Amino acid sequence: MDDASQALTQRYRDLILEASGDGVYGVDDQGRTIFANPAAVRLCGYTFEDLIGRSPHELTHHTRPDGRHYPASECPIYAAFCDGEVHRVEDEVFWRKDGTCFPVEYISTPIIEDGRIIGAVVSFRDITKRKAAEAALEASRERTRTLEADLHHVSRLSAMGEMASGLAHELNQPLTAIVSYVRAAKRFLQGDMPDGEARAIEYVDRAADQALRAGEIIWRLRQFVLKGDGTRTFEDIGTVVGEAVSLAASAVRAPSIAISFHEGPGSNLILMDKVRIQQVVVNLVRNAVEAIGDVNDGRVDIVSKVDDADGAEVVVRDNGPGLAEEVRDQLFQSFVTSKASGMGVGLSICRSIVEEHGGRLTGEENASGGMTFRFTLPASPDNAAT
Numbered sequence: 001m002d003d004a005s006q007a008l009t010q011r012y013r014d015l016i017l018e019a020s021g022d023g024v025y026g027v028d029d030q031g032r033t034i035f036a037n038p039a040a041v042r043l044c045g046y047t048f049e050d051l052i053g054r055s056p057h058e059l060t061h062h063t064r065p066d067g068r069h070y071p072a073s074e075c076p077i078y079a080a081f082c083d084g085e086v087h088r089v090e091d092e093v094f095w096r097k098d099g100t101c102f103p104v105e106y107i108s109t110p111i112i113e114d115g116r117i118i119g120a121v122v123s124f125r126d127i128t129k130r131k132a133a134e135a136a137l138e139a140s141r142e143r144t145r146t147l148e149a150d151l152h153h154v155s156r157l158s159a160m161g162e163m164a165s166g167l168a169h170e171l172n173q174p175l176t177a178i179v180s181y182v183r184a185a186k187r188f189l190q191g192d193m194p195d196g197e198a199r200a201i202e203y204v205d206r207a208a209d210q211a212l213r214a215g216e217i218i219w220r221l222r223q224f225v226l227k228g229d230g231t232r233t234f235e236d237i238g239t240v241v242g243e244a245v246s247l248a249a250s251a252v253r254a255p256s257i258a259i260s261f262h263e264g265p266g267s268n269l270i271l272m273d274k275v276r277i278q279q280v281v282v283n284l285v286r287n288a289v290e291a292i293g294d295v296n297d298g299r300v301d302i303v304s305k306v307d308d309a310d311g312a313e314v315v316v317r318d319n320g321p322g323l324a325e326e327v328r329d330q331l332f333q334s335f336v337t338s339k340a341s342g343m344g345v346g347l348s349i350c351r352s353i354v355e356e357h358g359g360r361l362t363g364e365e366n367a368s369g370g371m372t373f374r375f376t377l378p379a380s381p382d383n384a385a386t
């Protein structure tokens, strides 16, 4: 390259650096500023003269974002001319002359001449706007999460309203039994039968068993209504689904419909929000029972099993009429319902709960009539879209 071309190239380099919106400065191998472009000067609120010959770390990088002192020995900018590596940082702050700071991302690259590191060049960008956009996005995600949690809660409460009368019916049985056992025990104690006391004790024991049963029914309802706080724990899928099926079966009050639960071989602990997964099962069973209606020999079969990848699969199969024409193509869409008093949100909530766990919920019509809903839950928390 002749001298004229070299001068031109140099001129362009200078112009590019001057025009750049990113701050660019260079330091020598002692960490002193030897060059700074106008953006670097402007962004940090210093003059060119303030910066040249001084340590940029001491001027603009002395304190960490959380207010702690930032020792120069830990500074990635300086590290570049010590270890010869490129250092890229995305979440630090630079301090202005007036004591305020701004978030930056920067890259510090060693300058090498004749195989020797003679300094580093730093290119940085003010990311205030990006951070603000990220914070706004996170705030809106948080709002969505809150709304979703409320929606789950509301739907659980309304499901509970429907279940209350079914549960009242189921509670009646142990309560009636308790009254009879206790009355019988009293009669044995008052009479003069030789084994009266022993029999009274036996009847009091039976009453206690029934009281425990009543307590269990109430416990299941409480678990269901508890507002899930997103806490995930490792649970046995068979136990979780079994409990939900008992709850649904006692709540739906459909004596002519046979509801069966079968737990497949093997067991595996799955990381889940138990309350929400039970809500999915209860919804699917309730939908199946409602679809079957008054059909004779109605059946709902629920199976939980461990799948090939050590995840879980839960299948809810019914022998009802299958899908109504108006919902066929939009089964999982919100507010699509074939029921006079339906809200049409159950399945879409179920799907989002399953997907939050990294699984899939599908529904298909059986060749022999009725529907099969199936959902999966992956074994590994890594697969779960939290």
Ligand code: ADP
Binding pocket: 283, 287, 288, 291, 318, 320, 321, 322, 323, 324, 327, 331, 336, 337, 338, 339, 341, 342, 343, 344, 345, 346, 347, 348, 370, 371
């Ligand atoms: P809702 O029960 O309030 O209507 P869902 O979202 O739970 O809301 O269900 C949407 C629609 O999907 C139901 O109205 C019904 O038409 C259909 N559906 C759901 N489950 C079944 C099933 N097992 N058999 C037939 N149709 C079903």
